[in-house]
């Protein structure tokens with residue numbers, strides 16, 4: 076078999092899972108390179124040359140536009156790049172296309188950003204974070220209601236077919252369910268107020284490409300449990316690593 080032209084640099088996080096889904100949906104061959112973010116590999120020169128923002132995922136396509144290599148960071152930019160390269164997961168109709176992009180940006184600007192802070196203040200910050208925890212829980216509950224209202228109108232986010240908007244949102248819903256189903260009732264799969272969202276999760280989960288991506292995702296090793304206090308401080312920019 077030929078060497079894949081696509082390399083995905085990632086760790087076991089929802090933003091990387093998104094990219095695995097689009098690659099599987101598109102039926103592309105790819106090589107997955109694990110980046111150990113707890114050990115700080117994202118801050119090494121070779122990685123910063125790929126992503127000046129020092130975060131995974133990064134995708135390198137050696138057969139990019141005009142046949143030249145192309146490197147992309149930001150998971151939603153990667154979703155769009157692969158969708159446009161392969162013509163999957165993005166409607167051609169301009170109105171539907173705009174609706175899908177709107178929901179994909181909703182994920183990046185809201186669900187991902189707020190989910191990251193929710194995780195930080197519930198799982199990694201010192202105790203005594205009542206204000207921040209309540210703020211992000213409340214915002215996440217609001218976002219779940221927003222998603223529920225949309226899925227009561229269309230089968231998928233922004234259209235009636237599975238798209239890059241769904242690929243962006245689905246990994247985050249699984250991530251939140253895994254962490255908070257027992258402590259935040261609105262996130263529980265059986266939440267009485269989020270039935271349309273629960274049905275959408277099942278429709279996404281039934282897709283062969285999503286199942287394959289999930290298996291690959293689950294096999295990526297995390298070193299979180301072994302991370303030292305210093306490694307945690309470095310990734311969160313606190314204590315000796317704080318700059319302000």
Ligand SMILES: N[C@@H](CCC(=O)N[C@@H](CS)C(=O)NCC(=O)O)C(=O)O
Pocket residue numbers: 088089090091112117129130131132148149150151187310
């Ligand atoms: N908006 C970015 C977020 C990427 C991101 O936050 N990646 C995390 C893992 S999910 C990371 O690399 N963290 C390492 C760090 O912050 O140093 C995207 O969607 O690609």
